[in-house]
Amino acid sequence: MPILTIDNQQIEVLKGTNVLEAAKGLGIVIPHFCYHEALGAVGACRLCAMNFVEGPVKGIQMACMIEAKDEMVITTTDQASQEMRARVIEWLMMYHPHDCPVCDEGGECQLQDMTIAGGHDIRRYGGKKRTYSNQDLGPFICHEMNRCIQCYRCVRTYQDYCGGTDFGVLGTNQRVYFGRFRDGRLESPFSGNIVDACPTGVFTDRTFRYRTRYWDIEEAPSVCPHCSLGCAVIPGGRFRELQRVRGGVNKQTNGFFICDRARFGGGYGNHPERPRVPRVDGAQTTWPEALRALRKRITDLVARHGPGAVAFLGSPRASLEANYLLDSWAASLGSRRIAFDSHWQHDRSARVAAGKLGPRAASLEDIRCSDFILMIGVDPLNEAPMLALAVRQAVRRGVRLAVIDPRPVTLPCAAAHLPLAPEALPDVLEALAGGDIRRLGRREAVLLEGILEQLRAAERPVLIGGPDLLGAAGIERLLDTARLLASEHRPCKVMTVLAGPNSFGCGVLARQGPDFEAILNGMLAGEIKALVCLESDPMTGSSDPARTGMALGKLELLAALDYLPTAAAHHAHLFLPTTAVPESAGVYVNNEGRMLLFSSAMDPGTPISVSGGGDHPPRTFLPATPGSEPRPAWATLGHLQGRRLSLRDIRQAIEMEHPNFAGLSSLTTGGEGKRIADISPPPETAPEIPFPHSEGEGTLRLYAMEDFAGSGELAGYASALAPLRPTPFVMLGALDAKQRSLSDGQQVRLRSELGGVGVALRVVPDLPAGIALVPRLRGTALESYVPGRGHYDCQILSEDEEKT
Amino acid sequence: MAEGIDVYKRRYGQNPKSLWRDLKGTVEPFYVTLRNMFKKPVTYQYPEEKRTPYPRYRARIVLTRDPEGGERCVACYLCSAACPVDCISMQSSEDENGRRYAAWFRINFSRCIYCGLCAEACPTLAIQMTPFYEFSGRDPLKMVYEKEDLLIADGGKDNEYNFYKHAGIGVANPRGGNEDEYGPVDVRSNLP
Amino acid sequence: MSDFAIDILLILVKLGLIFAVLLTGAAYLVLAERRVLGRIQRRYGPNRVGPFGMMQPLADAVKLLTKEDFIPAQADKPIFFVAPGLAAVTALLAFAVVPFSPPITLFGREVPMVVCDLNIGVLYFLGLSSLAVYGIALGGWASNSKYALLGGIRGLAQLISYELAMGLSLVPVVLMAGSFSLTDIVLAQNPVPFALLNPVAFLVFLISTAAESKRIPFDIPEAENELVAGFHTEYSGMRFGLFFVGEYINMMILGSMITVFFLGGWIGPVLPPIVWFFAKVMAVAFVFIWMRGTLPRLRYDQLMHFGWKFLIPVSLINVIVTGALLLWLKG
């Protein structure tokens, strides 16, 4: 490890570190633009000049481009390098439009900071300035090219890191331009990252356009609730409104970047219909009233029908603390009827992962560092977007990637795709685990053989699976495969994508408990009279909406704690508002079992833009903030049990009761989080999932799949994501389409047990025969197609056929 | 030490502890104060006698307009950031021409200490102090001024400046149309 | 009516008169001080309430009476309540022995113009002025506040120190008058007041009374810039008012004492004696105010040095010299 001297201080750094980073380690921060930890150095901005006095290179050099070596002696404070930096920043500022007051970057702009830090304070250039025309980059990103300083960070982020292809650098000479070939929305699902990456105000968040300055926004490190990966995000609110989300740094999970679903999908807490006031039997009331009513009704029911009459439903989007308190409330009442996910497969998969993943769990960082990746039954871009980006980083290093999935899995990188029908996936898993490979078709067998070979040869292979197509049984099989493939010197890690940000935590809490199917049966049989839903809506995970609806209708008491205007919240006899994620603190356990702390960035309340109707805020003084009724779910649940608990108390109680959460109470926000300890008694094995085959001519097996912006429960309420939601469509293989003489883009009629809907047809060449796919799109007729439920029998007819 | 005494001696004569000096120093002020007692006080008897403050006096704040009559304020939040008592609040917004402006702008004059830091911070000369100092009230809410109350018809102390004619983002003039700008470059050209 | 009853009645009338005059006097002294200070600083001072601001004392009184009576949480309540009264009452009591005019004849009776002509009036006065320190010390102690406590302690030290110089500077007076009775002392100053006969004693007494009444430049117990308001920091409303009024009554008493001991009391040509007396008291009060407008506050150590190392030796020497002179004169 080289030891070098910078400004008379010695520091030892890892081999391969550049001098700029080494100086940072000593607390010497030299102005720089183009170097970024995740993007590397290119020496484009010429700002990071240092004077190399001794060592292999001498003279004024760009520190980011030079690897730290032994014997180097470097000064940063001497006149020559200081003057160099001052000149460079002056050149960079020459054509700057001087419009900081109307630039959204102002206040958090690296160009502002570096200009001052670099020592340029008076403008000397009096000539004319170069200007550019801007482009319309769609609803998320604003473009103001005149502010550009040509550091190339945006291209390196968009093209190199995120794999976008519709944006780049054009032009020659003094006309270097960063944009698209023509106007239009940036297509990459990670496009928002150029906002964070660009050190100036060229790219700014359009949803945040002209809303708040950096110094006014209330921010706190948080965790993204939109999928199970637990990326670090920093939500920011002002005037009681979530205004933007930017990427946080967690090197084990997302690294530096986040996906657009996280960045632009934070608005669910601002939803105009968000219920903010407690309600009893449809009438708004006060907190004490509502709490008293709930407690009384539950006590009554328990007295009349015994504790089993009350059932509970936790949620993978509620914090670990809230879920735990729900569990302990159920226990204190004596009811064992508690489930944590209304979706049967998701629930079971989470329990399998929580029980069996253990040290084999791969983090996103493990994936970035892996040397062979096999994805089976997982569609990263739609189910866990940042996983796609992690996979891309591995592929950029030359790593092979194999995808086995019926869906047209789109990825920002090259992959070998083997489209197999869902029914074939168990066989594939079987074959991977050393079973009979001949049960598959010949072509498939050959390909699989190749994959297996590479898998065996790799040193750090990673298997990735998702619950929607594999199901709990499949995930278990995947884990077994990994165990077989691993040896003492060669780990074989697994990543299982789960349903929600806290699915893993719920899986640990659920243990051997009943699943929601059992509770539904109880409700239908009339044994269960009350259901308490914590930030969950039984309908969204339900595989049979009619049955679930009937069961809910039989209840004497439906109580809901939530911050979303869900159907359950709407119909609940008793409703208690809770705080949305950016307004609350808690812990999520992500899909690899990493406990991640999120803290509250803002207080709940009706946004001033709403209470003031867009004009100036009301000129009245009230004792309480309007709309500030929502309380953290954990606080309400503690209250309901007559316990005054702080988050710290709850975390300590969780540690005591579940030793695998050890270290929970010493976690800090903004850190890398901590893997939970290996759970000791593995839970019972989930029952095998049946993969029913289709029968009869003309029927197709229809599978629902996730959509990037349209499927998530939270994303569905985030209005800013609307432009990313597709219009309803159904996907059909080329052969099937030809048989039905349907063509791409045609309006068709989709008929299934859930009724008929008109959708557009997309013909996908390599979709396996006999399979159709629809995305689950909230707020459309496709809302009730639940991914991971198994198949629906369906018919696809052209509109004319339908009429006859 | 010795040096200190030297300075002392230079200033107060050879004997620094002269009793005469002390006595004089004690008695002389009595004469000074006695003399003052017979001079006319300098006080203005305020409500009856009013003084005209200098134009740069810092009292009631206004929002001015640019020479074309547009609102100068671009809602950049710099004044509210500079304000030591946090009495300015606003919401920025964008109009259909891409011009940034304040959707609402509020100064709570019952908090304002008339320090002038807001006017100092303003990059567009929008917010300005005026010498109008007879400005008080008993109801704090009546001292909360909204944008409509603050806006005046002209440019206040400066009737020339128009921020958007200098900021190169093409709002007042088309892009590249300001005095100190070349027109937009042709990105697709490959001439040197 | 028996003589005794008439005596009692007369005493009561005199008490009432003195009470009324002193309190109004003190109130207007405040106004006078503020106006004079104003003029010294080339301002007007309070001139808005009533003609020439004459109603200002009334307005102040109303304000003080209607203000919240704040009692600190940890205060020693009984003492806290008593202290301001103590300060005002001791000041008032001293006036009992002050003769402000020769006896007058009313309805054939000789009425002495003093509440009580004690033959040890000087000692009574000295005793009371020592008692005055209790108001300060107890007020400072009972407030349970650092500032007040420090102020109280400073007050104690200062009063005790200057008491000595004050007492010693009165010895020559007693020697010269040959009596402890204030009436005798006044009469002994006809025609030459002791201020001229013994200017050293006069100056020492003037300075120590200023220190006794805690007036600038000796207002160390309430030095605003270090102790906020010293011993009465925690007092508000009329309790503070009592301290405040006590101070000004004290100023009047000390003015009277200076008049009696050194300026020849009521003795003067042409004008009636009582007018002379008041004129002299007011002159002394003016000097006090003038001093306040002129001199800066001493530092604590300077104050102590000045008292112990200068005033006391000077007055001791003065006692010896005067005594020797008197012995020599009497021969």
Ligand code: SF4
């Ligand atoms: S647009 Fe931003 S990130 Fe891209 S080169 Fe210009 S300044 Fe750098």
Ligand code: SF4
């Ligand atoms: S990948 Fe998932 S957790 Fe990460 S930012 Fe995107 S939606 Fe959020």
Ligand code: SF4
């Ligand atoms: S004058 Fe000072 S206190 Fe008043 S608004 Fe301006 S910055 Fe704030």
Ligand code: SF4
């Ligand atoms: S500083 Fe000037 S331009 Fe900016 S918000 Fe305040 S008044 Fe408007």
Ligand code: FES
């Ligand atoms: S950071 Fe080194 S040249 Fe840009």
